[in-house]
Amino acid sequence: MSFVSRLTRHPIPFDPDRGADALAHLPDLAPELRPLIEGTGGCSPYLLSLIGKERDWLAGALTQDPDEVRRGLLLETGAVALSDLAPELRRLKRRVALYAALADLGGVWPLEQVTGLLTDFADAAVDVAIRRLVAAEAKRGKIPGMTEEDAETGAGMVALAMGKMGAGELNYSSDIDLIVLFDETRFDRADEMEARASFIKVTRRMTSALADVTRDGYVFRTDLRLRPDASVTPVCISMAAAERYYEAEGRNWERAAYIKARPCAGDIAAGDRFLNTLTPFVWRKHLDFAAIQDTHEMREKIRRHKGLHGPITLEGHNMKLGAGGIREIEFFAQTRQIVSGGRDPDLRCRGTVPALAALAEKGWIDGDVRDRLTRHYRLHREIEHRVQMVNDAQTHLLPNSDEGIERLARFCGEGDTAAFRTKLRDRLAEVDRLCEPFFKPEKTETDLPDLSETAEEIVARWPGYPALRSARGQAIFARLKPDLLARFAATPRPEEALGNFDGFLRGLPAGVQLFSLFEANPPLVDLIVDICGTAPGLSRYLSRNSGVLDAVIGGDFFAGWPDRDDLSAHLEAQLEGQDYEGVLNTARRWLKEWHFRVGVHHLRGLIHAEEAGAEYSMLAQVILRALWPRVCDEVARRHGPAPGRGGSVVAMGSLGAGRLTAGSDLDLLVIYDPGGVEFTEGRRPLDPRGWFAKATKTLITALTAPTGEGKLYDVDMRLRPSGRQGPVATALEGFRHYQMTEAWTWEHLALTRARPVAGDASLCADIEAIRMEVLTTPCDPVKIVADAQDMRDRLAAAGRVGEGLDAKEGPGRMKDVELLAETAALIAGVPARDVEGQLEAGVSIGWIGADDARTLAAAHHLYGRLNHATRLLTDRRLDLDEIGSGGRSFIAREAGVADSAELAAKAESLRTDCEAIINQALAQPPRREEAR
Numbered sequence: 051m052s053f054v055s056r057l058t059r060h061p062i063p064f065d066p067d068r069g070a071d072a073l074a075h076l077p078d079l080a081p082e083l084r085p086l087i088e089g090t091g092g093c094s095p096y097l098l099s100l101i102g103k104e105r106d107w108l109a110g111a112l113t114q115d116p117d118e119v120r121r122g123l124l125l126e127t128g129a130v131a132l133s134d135l136a137p138e139l140r141r142l143k144r145r146v147a148l149y150a151a152l153a154d155l156g157g158v159w160p161l162e163q164v165t166g167l168l169t170d171f172a173d174a175a176v177d178v179a180i181r182r183l184v185a186a187e188a189k190r191g192k193i194p195g196m197t198e199e200d201a202e203t204g205a206g207m208v209a210l211a212m213g214k215m216g217a218g219e220l221n222y223s224s225d226i227d228l229i230v231l232f233d234e235t236r237f238d239r240a241d242e243m244e245a246r247a248s249f250i251k252v253t254r255r256m257t258s259a260l261a262d263v264t265r266d267g268y269v270f271r272t273d274l275r276l277r278p279d280a281s282v283t284p285v286c287i288s289m290a291a292a293e294r295y296y297e298a299e300g301r302n303w304e305r306a307a308y309i310k311a312r313p314c315a316g317d318i319a320a321g322d323r324f325l326n327t328l329t330p331f332v333w334r335k336h337l338d339f340a341a342i343q344d345t346h347e348m349r350e351k352i353r354r355h356k357g358l359h360g361p362i363t364l365e366g367h368n369m370k371l372g373a374g375g376i377r378e379i380e381f382f383a384q385t386r387q388i389v390s391g392g393r394d395p396d397l398r399c400r401g402t403v404p405a406l407a408a409l410a411e412k413g414w415i416d417g418d419v420r421d422r423l424t425r426h427y428r429l430h431r432e433i434e435h436r437v438q439m440v441n442d443a444q445t446h447l448l449p450n451s452d453e454g455i456e457r458l459a460r461f462c463g464e465g466d467t468a469a470f471r472t473k474l475r476d477r478l479a480e481v482d483r484l485c486e487p488f489f490k491p492e493k494t495e496t497d498l499p500d501l502s503e504t505a506e507e508i509v510a511r512w513p514g515y516p517a518l519r520s521a522r523g524q525a526i527f528a529r530l531k532p533d534l535l536a537r538f539a540a541t542p543r544p545e546e547a548l549g550n551f552d553g554f555l556r557g558l559p560a561g562v563q564l565f566s567l568f569e570a571n572p573p574l575v576d577l578i579v580d581i582c583g584t585a586p587g588l589s590r591y592l593s594r595n596s597g598v599l600d601a602v603i604g605g606d607f608f609a610g611w612p613d614r615d616d617l618s619a620h621l622e623a624q625l626e627g628q629d630y631e632g633v634l635n636t637a638r639r640w641l642k643e644w645h646f647r648v649g650v651h652h653l654r655g656l657i658h659a660e661e662a663g664a665e666y667s668m669l670a671q672v673i674l675r676a677l678w679p680r681v682c683d684e685v686a687r688r689h690g691p692a693p694g695r696g697g698s699v700v701a702m703g704s705l706g707a708g709r710l711t712a713g714s715d716l717d718l719l720v721i722y723d724p725g726g727v728e729f730t731e732g733r734r735p736l737d738p739r740g741w742f743a744k745a746t747k748t749l750i751t752a753l754t755a756p757t758g759e760g761k762l763y764d765v766d767m768r769l770r771p772s773g774r775q776g777p778v779a780t781a782l783e784g785f786r787h788y789q790m791t792e793a794w795t796w797e798h799l800a801l802t803r804a805r806p807v808a809g810d811a812s813l814c815a816d817i818e819a820i821r822m823e824v825l826t827t828p829c830d831p832v833k834i835v836a837d838a839q840d841m842r843d844r845l846a847a848a849g850r851v852g853e854g855l856d857a858k859e860g861p862g863r864m865k866d867v868e869l870l871a872e873t874a875a876l877i878a879g880v881p882a883r884d885v886e887g888q889l890e891a892g893v894s895i896g897w898i899g900a901d902d903a904r905t906l907a908a909a910h911h912l913y914g915r916l917n918h919a920t921r922l923l924t925d926r927r928l929d930l931d932e933i934g935s936g937g938r939s940f941i942a943r944e945a946g947v948a949d950s951a952e953l954a955a956k957a958e959s960l961r962t963d964c965e966a967i968i969n970q971a972l973a974q975p976p977r978r979e980e981a982r
Contacts, residue, residue, distance in 0.1 A: 053112045053119075054082050058157035062089025063465040083112060086156050093461040096442045100148040107145060116158055119149060120167055127174040132182040135259050139175050140266035146171045151222065151439050154432075155461075161428045162403070164435070168220040169211075175269055176209050176228065177315035179256040184316075192248045194241035204316025206233035207249050207286065208324070209256075212276050216310035217400040221431065223438035223445075225271035226260075229278075229311070233320040234288040242288065249286040257285070271444065276307055289324045296331045302388075308332045309384050309391075310400045333392035362478050364455060364471055369434050370446035374478030376434065378485045379406075379427045386414050402427060419484055426477050433474070436461045499536045504545045508552045509535070517561030526565040530575070537579045547583035554582060554589040577650065584940050585923045588649055607647060608656070611665055617644075618672050625676060630684050634752055637673060638759035644669050649712055649922050659918035659944060660911075666710035671807045673753075673762060674699050674718075678808040681749045689741055690732025694725020697742050697779060698809030698817055699749070702769045706803040707883045709914065711921035715764035716753070719804070720746040720779040723813050742779035750778075769800050782813070786820045790827070795837035798824060799872040803883045826879040831897075835975035838873045842866070842972075855928050855957060857917040862965030864913035867906050870968050874898060877976060885910050897976040902967045909960040912945060916957070919944040 062085070091098040101108060111119050123146055130138045150167050153159040159167075185201035187193050196205040212227040214220050232249045234242050253274070261272040274285050278295035296304065308328060313321025362373050370376045383405040391397040394412060399405040403424050410420035434446055436458060449455050459470035501509065518524050534551075541547040558564065568575050582589045612620070624636050645666070652662040678699050682692050703717035704710050724738035736744065746767075753762045770776050771788040780788070789801065804821055806814035842861070852860025859865060871885045874892030882888050886907045892898035898906075919941050920928045928941075938950050947953045 051115055053114065053116050053153070053156070053158055056116060056156075056158040057082055057086070059086075059155065059463060061085030062093060062155065062463055063460050086152065089460070090152065090155055093436075093457060094151075094439050094441075097148065097151055097439055100144055100151075104145055104148055108148060111145075111149060112152075116149075116153055120170075123149070123167075124170055124174050127171060128178055130178050130182070132186060135179060135182055136262070136264065137266050139179070139259065139269045140264065143171070143175070143269045144267065147222070147442070151435075154222075154435060161431055162218075165214075165219045165221065165431070168222070168224070169215055169218045172215055172220055172226050172270055173211065173314040175260060176211075176226070176256065179259050180204050180207060180209060180252065180316045183252045183255050183259075187248045187252060192251075193245055194237060196236075196245075203319070204232075206236040206245075206317050206320060207252065208232070208313050208316040208318065208321035210311050210321055210325075211314035212307055212311055214310075215314065216312045217402065219401060219431075221438060222435040223442055225273050225444060227273045227276050228314075229276055229292075230274065230286040231289050231292055231321075231324060232286060233317060233324075234290050246284070246286065246288065250284045253286040276304075278304075289320070289327075292324070293327055296328060300331050305332050306384055306388060309387055309398070312400060332388075333395075333398065334388075362475060362482070364448055364475060365452075366450040367448045367478070368446050369430055369437065369448060372478075374480070374482035374485075376427065376430045376446075378481055379423050379430070382423065382485045383409065390414060422480065423484060426481050429477060430481075433458070433462060499532070499539050501535065501539075502545060505535075505538075505548050508545075508548050511552065512555060515556050515558070515561075517555060517558035517564070520560075520562060523561040523565060526569060527561060530565060530568055533572075534575060534579075537575065538582070541579065541583040543583070547579065550582035550589045551578070554578070554592055557590065581650075581653065585649075585653055588653065588922060591646075591649075608651070611657075611661075614668055614672065617668060618675060621672055621676050625680075630680065631757075633677070633680055634755075635757050635759045637677060638757060638762055641669060641673055641762055642760070645712065652918070652922060653940065655943065659915040660709075662918055662922075663704075663709040663711065663914070666712065666714065667705055667708040670705055670710060670716060670763065671701070674701075674716075674808045677752050678749060681752055682745055685741065685745045685748055686732065688732060688734050689736045689744065690730035692722075692745070693727030693730055693738045693741060695723040695810045695813045697722035697745060698806045698813045700817060701805045701807045702800055703766075703803060705807075706805040707885075708805075711918050713921040715766055717766045717769050717800075719767065719770050720749070721782055721785050721806075721813075721817055722779055723782040723810075723816070738781070739777060739779070743777060746778040769797070771797070782816060782820075785817075786823070789820065789824045793824075795834050795876075796841055798834075798876055799838070799869070801825065802872045802875045802888065805883065822881060825876060825881065829877065829879075831877045831976045834873060834877055835972055838869055839972045841869065855916065855920075855954060857913040857920065857928075857957075860961075862909075862961035862963070862968065864910060864917060866968055867910045867913070867964055870898075870906070870971060871910075892971075895976050897974075898967075898971055902971075905960070905963055906967060909964045912957065912960060915944045916941065916953075 087101070091101065123142060127139070127142050130142075146167060150159075150164050153167075154161075154164045181201050181204065184193070184196075184205050184207060185198045188196045188198050188201055188205060193200075193205050200206075208231055210216070210229040210231065212229060214224055215226045215228075220226070230249070230253045232245065234245075237245045257272045257274065260269040262268065274280070277283060277285070278287065278292050279299070283291075308325070309332065311325060313325070368375060380402050383402050386409050387397050387399070387405055390412075397405070397408050397412060397414075399408050406415070406420045406424055406427075409415045410417050433448075437443075437445060437448065439461070440457075449458055455471065456467045459465075459467045462470065464470040512518055512527075513524075518527060535548075538544050538548045538551065568578070578589075578592075581592065621637070621640055624640050625633050628636055648657070648662050648665045648669075651657045652659070657665070678697075682696065686692065697720050700706075700719040700721055701716070702719060704714050705716050705718075720742060722738065722742040727738060729735040729737055730741050750765050750767070753765050755761060767778060768774060770778065771780050771785060771793070789797070793801075801821055801824055804817075806817045845859070845865075846861075850859045852858065852863050857864050868885055871888035871892070874895070874897060875882055875888035877897070878891035878895050880888070880891040880894075882891060889898060889903040889906055893900050893903050923940065942949055942953055945953045945956065947956055
């Protein structure tokens with residue numbers, strides 16, 4: 051379709067006589083084009099001059115398909131020779147500017163295609179300049195080790211497009227912001243400085259070729275001041291030097307600038323690698339609400355410098371920087387991107403409109419806000435283009451006279467100047483209304499509530515804490531403090547809750563990010579007050595892992611629990627593309643957030659203890675399934691791939707039973723099948739036993755070693771064959787032989803809860819088959835019961851007798867019930883892993899009465915809830931005075947009692963009943979003929 055057939059806009063309503071000169075240059079125009087050219091010439095002397103200079107080319111171009119014209123212009127740009135670089139690029143710029151203007155004014159292209167052509171031409175112009183100039187330097191032997199052929203990739207030199215150019219949004223009279231770097235790894239260390247000198251020369255010549263004003267005009271005003279430390283660094287530096295700068299000194303405005311950065315010319319691949327190394331600098335792993343304050347301060351500085359405060363007046367209004375202007379929408383989008391883009395790569399869009407769409411898709415802004423700001427952004431940019439088309443001026447100011455506003459209205463296709471004024475003012479006001487509250491959070495009252503003497507002492511300690519060292523942290527916290535103190539004062543035990551918050555605050559290494567997060571999300575303050583008023587252990591955990599609060603505002607924190615496959619997919623998406631160290635750190639961050647989610651859901655009564663146990667267990671299984679193959683890959687790098695079917699990680703104890711608590715460690719085995727392989731094939735071959743011993747130790751390290759993100763779990767492998775004396779990994783056949791011929795009764799009891807959780811599916815099935823074979827092999831009930839009693843006696847002799855509200859240790863308590871249940875399952879030969887199912891097995895063989903089984907199950911249920919609640923509240927022995935009234939209320943709720951006194955009486959009554967039942971059962975083992 052030709053340009054003419056794509057026209058959609060009405061003629062520009064302006065005196066046609068003012069555009070008559072344009073028609074004199076183009077006598078054979080199609081009738082449909084006459085009003086457009088008349089109006090264009092009447093409104094813009096600059097466009098009229100371009101029509102005159104390019105009349106022959108334009109006459110032909112207007113009859114062609116616009117997309118073909120675009121392709122032709124870009125191809126011609128890429129083919130410009132070095133000798134013609136300056137004049138040819140200026141000639142092509144005239145054509146691009148003229149064609150883009152007419153396509154814009156005539157409605158042939160939407161905004162994105164207009165800015166897209168301007169940006170693509172800028173890319174092509176910078177690229178051809180670099181390639182030609184680098185080739186010339188290489189030909190002279192000035193770039194060590196490089197030839198003219200290397201110039202096609204810039205010989206390692208790359209230009210990064212920043213700002214609107216990086217986003218593909220160049221306006222009609224934009225300058226272009228570039229950062230020029232070179233890849234020092236392509237040169238020997240001794241040659242790096244010589245190469246740098248040549249690239250500096252190329253950069254200066256490229257800038258001159260583009261920006262110098264000659265009789266043919268200019269191509270693009272070129273700005274190189276966004277480079278690292280521009281006042282002291284040359285115009286082209288190495289990527290390593292730039293990386294060091296950003297790592298040590300990079301500022302928030304530079305992070306924001308890199309949201310839109312992309313390699314546009316030269317060595318694109320090297321540019322992509324460089325930007326990838328900057329990902330941790332640009333996209334912080336935690337929600338970065340401090341960026342909001344930074345952006346607000348930047349806006350205020352710009353407004354003060356430009357004198358842009360005050361009411362919106364159209365005459366002379368700055369469409370870019372003024373209230374309700376283009377920059378407001380850009381800041382609104384990019385600041386939210388900085389805040390949350392570190393956690394969600396889908397938000398890392400370069401363009402403003404795509405960013406608004408992504409933010410709405412992820413729930414960070416409303417769909418209506420997205421639609422309004424998108425519409426206003428496009429219309430603002432259209433007016434910006436019209437202002438700049440008048441005289442090719444790099445301006446964003448509306449005309450400052452009535453006549454000028456009237457001319458602009460006509461140029462925008464509006465015949466009614468009053469209506470144009472009203473619509474434009476309304477749009478500016480609405481953008482200001484939508485954006486301003488985001489950058490100016492409501493101020494908090496400065497008057498503090500009345501505090502007790504104890505509370506005053508607590509508050510007086512705060513200025514000395516690390517989180518309040520910086521002036522900025524102090525300023526943000528000062529706004530938060532009155533509301534925080536008022537909320538703590540409203541809790542049942544204010545001093546207690548405030549004391550827990552004091553422990554949280556004291557443990558924070560820094561405060562700006564977290565305080566900014568609180569200021570932007572008041573519901574988080576509610577959660578902190580709730581936790582500090584209820585769970586001192588959880589508040590201590592938060593002080594060490596405050597980043598988990600990011601997850602609370604991620605959109606689905608209070609949604610239902612996902613299934614295992616969805617949870618695994620979520621973790622795999624986080625780990626994808628990470629190196630081994632990155633995997634370990636990312637897995638730790640991921641687990642902390644999900645662990646915190648389970649704890650908060652449990653604390654707030656959204657789930658009960660059994661659900662929490664299942665969710666904690668699922669998290670551990672997902673972690674093991676994700677880490678085990680990566681651990682094996684890490685070992686395989688040096689010692690070759692795993693032999694045979696590889697190894698399987700087997701969960702024992704609470705993990706095998708699916709009943710982990712918030713503070714559980716992991717009881718694990720590793721069982722492998724070497725498949726007849728004697729030695730692995732790698733740089734350092736190992737026999738299977740050595741290979742899997744190394745893999746198992748690597749897994750333990752992956753789980754337990756503290757990194758910058760802490761650790762995942764403590765690990766206990768004492769349940770492996772031969773305990774501490776046995777190898778850390780066991781061959782499948784060796785495992786079967788040991789279990790069938792050598793294992794002690796306690797090892798068979800442990801096997802009742804074993805569950806393969808990671809590794810080859812067929813190997814996991816074979817391990818389960820061995821478990822079933824062991825459990826179903828005829829046994830001597832008397833011996834098993836005697837061994838179980840011996841285990842009880844040993845625990846008592848070791849002092850593990852429990853007291854008070856200890857849920858786990860001692861006669862009649864949790865572990866005692868589990869011991870009897872496992873004994874019943876082993877004697878009956880059933881595969882059940884849960885206590886209730888195992889007790890039912892005891893009933894089925896006539897060893898335990900049905901009523902006794904129900905009593906034991908009810909007690910275990912209570913003990914389980916008490917144990918889960920205790921582990922959530924504290925990592926120490928349960929002390930009702932330490933956990934405070936909020937914690938005591940939570941414990942009582944979990945136990946289904948009114949208060950601590952009733953809980954103690956209920957627990958002791960059940961304990962006494964359970965001890966009697968267990969004593970009686972162990973004193974009267976079932977007969978051999980009753981078992982199995």
